[in-house]
Amino acid sequence: MTAHTIIIADDHPLFRGALRQAVGLDERLAIIEAGDFEAARRAAIAHPDADLMLLDLAMPGVSGFSGLMTMRAEFSSLPIVIVSATDDSTTIRRALELGASGFISKSSGIDDIRAAMQAVLEGDIWTPKFYSDGQEQDPDVADLMGRLRTLTPQQSRVLGMLGEGLLNKQIAYELGVSEATIKAHVSAILLKLNVDSRTQAVILLGRMNMAMVA
Secondary structure, three states: OOOEEEEEEOOOHHHHHHHHHHHOOOOOEEEEEEOOHHHHHHHHHHOOOOOEEEEEOOOOOOOOOHHHHHHHHHOOOOOEEEEEOOOOHHHHHHHHHOOOOEEEEOOOOHHHHHHHHHHHHOOOOEOOOOOOOOOOOOHHHHHHHHHHOOOOHHHHHHHHHHHOOOOHHHHHHHHOOOHHHHHHHHHHHHHHHOOOOHHHHHHHHHHHHHHOOO
């Protein structure tokens, strides 16, 4: 039987080790580790046949849900399970609405982590037992999330970098494109988000991430 390939993306080596221990007892599994967002992205590119990514919401190189949005847009066929210490219902619901295939709380035991992985590998959606489903309570955030889903993969990456406080020239350097290209992306982002400035775009992104504290 072909081994499942799982990418574990978390900036804490000890927690990556814990996840590896939880999921790596099956000899059919191939585990790829990534310690920051760009490494996770490179791992997804290098392993196009990966079956699952476990993605921390709070990692170097990305702000909150921006990483999930970028991964979801760029690797549409890769199931992504969010792993986070921030496990309130609002954070879980927003992660699912932005395309996550499941959510694992960092307080989960090994059995729950294994059950979550198995469920998602079988095509199901996994949420913690304590999760209470419901509609987004903030209509402005609901509208924003709909607009965010219209961004291209590159636009999602640029928005995330704006959220990190990077300037256009810094983003251009990081992405290996011209500053004019970044300006065009920013203009498209502002249009899609229906805002007038990059500052307003960052404020909106911050509002969506507001529930997260870790």
